[in-house]
Amino acid sequence: MTEVSMFFQRLLSNAAPEAAAAVAEYTVDELARAGQTTVRNVRAYQDRGLLSPPERRGRVGIYSGEHLARLRLISQLLERGYSIASIRELFDAWAQGRDLAQVLGLDQAIRGPGEPEQPGRLEFAELQAIFGGDLDDAVLERAQAMGLLQFAGDHLSVPSPRLFAAGVELYRAGIPLPALFDELESIRRHVEQISTGIVQMIVGHLVNPLLQRSLPHADQLEGLSAQLLQLRPLVEQVVEAELARGLPVAANRELSERVHHLLQGFLQRS
Numbered sequence: 001m002t003e004v005s006m007f008f009q010r011l012l013s014n015a016a017p018e019a020a021a022a023v024a025e026y027t028v029d030e031l032a033r034a035g036q037t038t039v040r041n042v043r044a045y046q047d048r049g050l051l052s053p054p055e056r057r058g059r060v061g062i063y064s065g066e067h068l069a070r071l072r073l074i075s076q077l078l079e080r081g082y083s084i085a086s087i088r089e090l091f092d093a094w095a096q097g098r099d100l101a102q103v104l105g106l107d108q109a110i111r112g113p114g115e116p117e118q119p120g121r122l123e124f125a126e127l128q129a130i131f132g133g134d135l136d137d138a139v140l141e142r143a144q145a146m147g148l149l150q151f152a153g154d155h156l157s158v159p160s161p162r163l164f165a166a167g168v169e170l171y172r173a174g175i176p177l178p179a180l181f182d183e184l185e186s187i188r189r190h191v192e193q194i195s196t197g198i199v200q201m202i203v204g205h206l207v208n209p210l211l212q213r214s215l216p217h218a219d220q221l222e223g224l225s226a227q228l229l230q231l232r233p234l235v236e237q238v239v240e241a242e243l244a245r246g247l248p249v250a251a252n253r254e255l256s257e258r259v260h261h262l263l264q265g266f267l268q269r270s
Helices: 003-013 028-034 039-047 065-079 084-096 107-111 124-134 137-145 161-172 177-207 218-269
Strands: 055-057 060-064 120-122 150-152 155-158
Touching (some): 028 060, 120 124, 124 155, 137 177, 161 177, 177 218
16 A cells, blocks of 8 residues: 555544544434535435435434544545545545555556556466476466466466566576575565655655645645656666666676685685
8 A cells, every 4th residue: 555545544534533433413404514514415425425324213314423524524525626426436445445546546656657567478388498397386386476477277377577588588597596586585675675765755755745634635636646657757767777886886896706716716726
């Protein structure tokens, strides 16, 4: 779940103050007055699933403090430019524990421009032809556990063809599969740590000031989405530049140490 989604989860869950949790009862007229709206609106929100039905006591519907808190939240969202449909979708996602980024229109900004990578298809015979005798049950289990391969009926699905192709080339260059798996697991841990730091920096300096204690306007979310979309390639550029800087530094260090040991051994034997 994204930081922005977590913010909205907290905001929505805290929308009902302690007073709303207290034992408070309202008729529909009293609820409308307390929520500074009309009976017609209350019934409309109820018909559209934004408000749960009241408790029936004979012919009278009795609403609670939770109804009042939800009614006030609906009013706040409407004032900030959200449509009835988007509020309904937001409430449904909240109730189901789904990621709110998609509902808020921020999912594309978080994923970045372009279409997500499409899974590839691979026959088991093709996999055997690539890895030969190195392909055993342990390798298949580890590849599945890491999300590199998935069994899909009579064939295999490759979630990331780019990652798989890179692994195949490294294997053909002479790097054993266990070493490739180990290094990929290490890379993922480091990348997740870097990603967390970057997201926390962006949220702390750009998102939090916009979302301080109150629901943002719909147009503010559009502006935030555009800003995140612009920042995504810049962040990737920084990571790529640092990787380009770090690889030769690491290569020179490792190779220099290796050559140093070889020369030292040669001199000792001489």
